[in-house]
Amino acid sequence: MESVHHVSTSSKILFGKVRKIVPPMLEKFHKGQLGRVAVIGGCVDYTGAPYFSAMASAKLGCDMSHVLCERSAAPVVKSYSPNLMVHPILPSVDTVKDPKSIDAPSLASPIISMLSRLHALVIGPGLGRDEVTLKVVAEVIKEARTQSIPFVLDADGLLIVTEHPDLVKGYKQCILTPNVVEFGRLAKALGxxxxSQADIAKNEQDGDKINKETEACEQLSKALGGVTIIQKGSHDVISNGAASIISDIRGGLKRSGGQGDTLTGSLGTMLAWRAAYHARMWDSDEKDNDKEAENKDDVRAELEDENKRMSPATTLLLAAWAGSAITRECSRRAFEAKGRSMQASDLTEEVHGSFLRLIGEPEASKTHL
Ligand SMILES: NC(=O)C1=CN([C@@H]2O[C@H](COP(=O)(O)OP(=O)(O)OC[C@H]3O[C@@H](n4cnc5c(N)ncnc54)[C@H](O)[C@@H]3O)[C@@H](O)[C@H]2O)[C@@H](O)CC1
Ligand SMILES: Nc1ncnc2c1ncn2[C@@H]1O[C@H](COP(=O)(O)OP(=O)(O)OP(=O)(O)O)[C@@H](O)[C@H]1O
Ligand SMILES: [Mg+2]
Structure with missing residues (x-):
């Protein structure tokens, strides 16, 4: 199919380039430099999702993992792990005086005041659909964008985009992670x-199926002004509208809920590391490259040259691909161990092993281990 823009670089080469954006572990670094990530989500109904997401982020290797959740969810999420910093600062209809006349920017201010200290946000795991919460989170998205803080949008966070696409339209520092149903809702909202996946599966051969799905993902990304999208499924399609990468690392066969949360947490840490790469936090052997990748040939050229520094457009796609690959490997390993009894929490335990197997420590770390 002529109209899709696949970058079909091999996984081995891609993992080599992912290693370039993983900060080495150096004695000179202080607490926080390997990533300060916050998950915004967790409400009366869902406490597992923000926990799985924040733990994936922590276990992949960020230094500080925050959960910003609704008041009723906070003691529960805290009880799952003392490693997470849990802040009960998401308002809901139950915690404001008059839900019909709220001042959303002022309700959002406790969260907004934390933003400058964070490297990346994951918005949506277990957020729920409370009308007050969603209005406040929309304010947080606006401010995060103003401050150029990268974020991942998933689950109920995607509902905000479905209703207000302008919040993310054209923003080149975010990743949307819709499942099949969420993708359909977004596509419908953007006309x-x-x-449907079911029609594609019924009517197309394997190669055509991937092309059809990629075409849909590219169209949605373009309609959102080049936002990066991971369309989750039997393989994940990743696109920024101009270039697309397929993630088809083998996963498990159990479809228990909550696996998408390992994905969003991993992406949070990858986004924090990507920011550190572009801030040149450590010495790199890559040659400078001032050109921003604009199309699939530029992206491929940056990915396939071991010694060339990558531009932000390429590293965003690569971070998305790495998060997807790690999650699928977690699922494969957890399924191998647990079979049909596999649960989302089993993926959490596989994050570090998956990182080591797929990516491995950067060279500079090795001398210190
Ligand atoms: N332990 C937890 O706290 C969990 C909380 N979760 C939260 O639950 C809330 C709702 O998430 P949902 O994902 O249920 O979203 P929705 O409420 O939009 O439901 C999506 C529905 O589509 C179905 N579906 C998914 N993939 C499909 C496919 N390929 N083909 C056909 N149907 C498919 C699912 O079974 C689900 O019923 C979110 O806030 C989410 O974060 C989930 O992440 C699961 C784990
Ligand atoms: N058929 C499949 N084969 C292999 N991996 C899959 C398959 N379907 C989904 N996955 C993987 O599972 C992860 C979660 O995708 P899924 O479609 O279950 O998201 P979700 O519905 O949002 O999950 P959650 O229950 O966490 O909200 C992704 O990393 C995806 O690659
Ligand atoms: Mg989900």
């Missing part, structure tokens, strides 16, 4: 006609 894009896409064949």
């Amino acid at each position: 894009i006609k896409v064949a």
Whole structure:
């Protein structure tokens, strides 16, 4: 199919480039430099999702993991792990005086005041659909964008985009992670006609199926002004509208809920590391490259040259691909150990092993281990 823009670089080469954006572990670094990530989510109904996301982020290797959740969820999430910093600062209809006339920017201010100290946000795991919460989170998204803080949007966070696409339109520091149903909702909201996954599966051969799905993902990304999207499924399609990468690392066969949370947490840490790479936090052997990748040939050229520094457009796609690959490997390993009894928490325990197997420590770390 002519109209899709696949970058079909091998996984081995991609993992080599992922290693370039993983900060080495050096004695000179202080607490926080390997990543300060906050998950915004957790409400009366869902406490597992923000926990799985924040733990994946921590176990992949960020230094500080925060959860910003609704008041009723906080003691529960805290009880799962003392490693997480849990802040009960997300308002809901139950915690404001008059839910019909709220001052959303002022309710959002405790969260907004934390933003400058964070490297990345994951918005949506277990957020719920409380009308007050969603209005406040929309304010946080606006401010995060103003401050150029990268974020991942998932689950109920995607509902905010479905209702207000302008919040993210054209923002080049975010990743949307819709499942099949969420992708359909987003496409409908943006007036894009896409064949349903069921129709694609019924009518197309494997190669055509991937092309059709990629075409849909590229269209949605373009409609959102080039936002990076991971369309989750039997393989994950990752696109920024101009270039697309397929993640087809083998996963497990159990489809228990909550696996998407390992993905969002991993992405949070990858985004924090990507920011450190672009801030040149450590010495690199890559040659400077001032050009921003604009199309699939530029992206491929940056990915396939071991010694060339990558531009932010390429590292965003690569971070998305790495998060997807790690999650699928976690699922494969957890499924191998647990079979049909596998649960989301089993993926959490596989994050570090998956990182080591797929990516491995950067060279500079090795001398210190
Ligand atoms: N332990 C937890 O706290 C969990 C909380 N979760 C939260 O639950 C809330 C709702 O998430 P949902 O994902 O249920 O979203 P929705 O409430 O939008 O439901 C999506 C529905 O689509 C179905 N579906 C998914 N993939 C499909 C496919 N390929 N083909 C056909 N149907 C498919 C699912 O079974 C689900 O019923 C979110 O806030 C989410 O973060 C989930 O992440 C699961 C784990
Ligand atoms: N058929 C499949 N084969 C292999 N991996 C899959 C398959 N379907 C989904 N996955 C993987 O599982 C992870 C979660 O995707 P899924 O579609 O279950 O998201 P979700 O519905 O948002 O999950 P959650 O229950 O966490 O909200 C992704 O990393 C995806 O690659
Ligand atoms: Mg989900």
